[in-house]
Amino acid sequence: MERFKNIPLHDLADRVIAIGEKKFRAQQIVDWVYDKRVTTFDEMRNISGELKEKLKRNFILAKLDVNKVIESKYGDAVKFGFETIDGEYIIESVLLIDGDRRTICISSQLGCGLGCVFCETGKMGLIRNLTLEEMVGQFIGINDYLASKGDKPITNIVFMGMGEALSNFETFLNALEIFMHEDIYNIGGRRITVSTAGVVPSIERLLKEKLNIGLAISLNSYSNELRNELMPINKKYPIESIMAIARRYAAETGRTVTFEYVVIDGKTNTPEALQAIYNYCGGFDCKINLIPLNPSTGSSLLGPGDSSLEMFADALGRKGITATIRKSRGQDIWGACGQLAGKRIVR
């Protein structure tokens, strides 16, 4: 039997027709599955008994099991562990709470093959891509949590959890189709950002899709030599190629490109770094988001103190480069950037 939530939205009408039903039924079912978040076909009140039986015979409908929910004591982040469909691994996702915003940091792969040295997910290697059900399931599970608290549903999405979303491209697009559809979650491109380590052909492909979502590139270094050390993908797509595609993205979408820059004290916040960033980023619509390195097991790299971080941001500002400092939400729950890791379930 086919898993219902693995069917791309654009194929659903055909599946419904294939079991002898009218096309409009697809929209009714979608409404129950994604908006009302039911777990059984029997709960779909405006669907006939005969259709419910057909659906049960042809499709599996389920939610991801919630393995853990850890709320930050600061009230600004919640880390979730969802079980994969095969029950083998935990997918980690984070809810960030900021004023009226409810942002999901969504995972797209189990592990990651890009091996950035500062990243917990990278230490796992790539186990596999997440399925559509596993990607959208994180969103549904977090909306269930928010509803249980009497809170509003998710308003913003960042693809910055485990894995490189652009390396799971088809599923990423299929998930966006559901998130952005005006009759389902209706989350516009301005409220969605995808983060990438800088896989240049995938960014080109994203441009062709004309989704107009935000792009955040993990830069993290000012020289190819250092970036090669921190992010092995740089040997294939060096900083110059990243800057060229970033300039194209900004010009063709009219969106500000964000460069995520993990500040490692004494390594990536030096005067040399400042000048190099200016040389790369001057003259196009971009901003630098400074992220203090978070503690990670087994690493000797250190994060900067608050004053050294602010000094670096001010110095960039004086050179005309917009620099922001990311408040590292969820630090007490290991839900911050580079700290998600989908551990194997031990039963």
Ligand code: SF4
């Ligand atoms: S930082 Fe992103 S791209 Fe790099 S290893 Fe971690 S998940 Fe992969």
